[in-house]
């Protein structure tokens with residue numbers, strides 16, 4: 001027997017619960033929900049279509065809103081024809097090892113990591129990594145690997161070092177990994193103060209150091225100086241992880257490609273020097289991959305040290321390998337799709353995008369200085385695609401989805417906003433933004 005709404009409301013809570021849990025009641029309920037939900041679905045899709053027309057004015061967050069080229073969608077179709085996204089594929093485990101589950105895209109994942117590893121100057125025979133869910137996920141793997149290696153080497157839990165300008169997720173990961181932490185002071189431009197790092201390292205002589213250097217801090221676009229940091233770490237037990245979520249995508253395609261090189265040859269001793277241990281880069285930021293993903297790249301040597309520790313505690317029998325990844329099941333569709341972004345023609349496109357982005361940032365800064373100098377616009381360095389300034393009106397902040405933050409300017413907490421000039425933020429959009437600023 002189906003009941004009407006009045007009969008239902010007249011019941012006590014417990015009776016109502018039994019009533020809705022009976023199959024008949026459930027059928028009635030489902031019908032009602034389905035009808036309402038269907039209306040909502042159409043309305044929601046319509047709103048999304050309208051929203052899509054405004055995507056170029058997303059200026060406050062580092063997401064590339066450009067639609068990938070047609071060839072990307074053709075590649076998607078090829079993948080679909082091979083079964084991807086048609087039934088369940090799973091990239092569980094280490095893409096460099098044999099997988100007992102054959103339904104994976106490990107060959108594509110391994111190849112794209114090797115290609116990006118080469119872009120970042122890793123020795124070709126010493127690359128390891130995988131495609132993660134996001135920049136945060138890549139950072140998590142970097143910190144977990146660093147913690148495991150340092151603890152294994154010394155028997156002592158490391159302390160983690162980062163600055164106040166690091167992304168907020170670093171603090172979350174610090175909590176997850178139960179790490180004691182040290183906040184390192186910054187220079188006026190927002191980059192890590194290497195002398196303060198040295199002071200802090202000296203104050204903690206009995207603990208290994210897990211250092212996070214941010215190459216492109218979230219709000220200011222500042223750069224922590226890798227070589228100065230490495231110089232302070234010399235002779236200490238340390239692991240240096242780079243959070244290059246945004247800048248890591250485009251710097252290799254600019255005149256500043258050398259900034260992120262993993263290995264360099266010492267000009268005097270001719271010895272090969274490693275400048276960092278691992279790097280995290282987001283795929284949806286500069287590259288414009290249409291959903292969140294991240295690159296995590298380290299050396300094979302680091303992975304082997306990690307594996308040595310990990311396999312002492314965890315029996316890898318179930319999946320027939322030591323995965324090196326925190327999550328068990330991993331997306332197989334994203335690496336197969338992101339493989340597209342590691343092709344020669346994609347690198348050429350990325351070079352053009354990187355140049356346009358930095359040129360447009362220069363343009364924005366110049367125009368703001370010319371017309372709105374009272375907003376005190378700042379670009380932390382010539383590598384940065386970020387300009388921050390005193391917060392304009394709420395209308396402008398909302399219209400362009402500008403991120404806002406209180407920051408110290410000459411000793412005073414000052415409300416600021418920033419524009420991150422991504423590839424979709426072309427001159428026309430920036431001109432509209434500059435015109436709208438006039439009204440504030």
Ligand SMILES: Cc1ncc(COP(=O)(O)O)c(C=O)c1O
Pocket residue numbers: 062134135136137166167169214216217218243244245246282283292293294
């Ligand atoms: C420096 C930095 N690190 C990490 C992240 C987090 O990256 P994701 O959003 O890919 O998790 C961001 C995001 O803006 C960032 O700016």
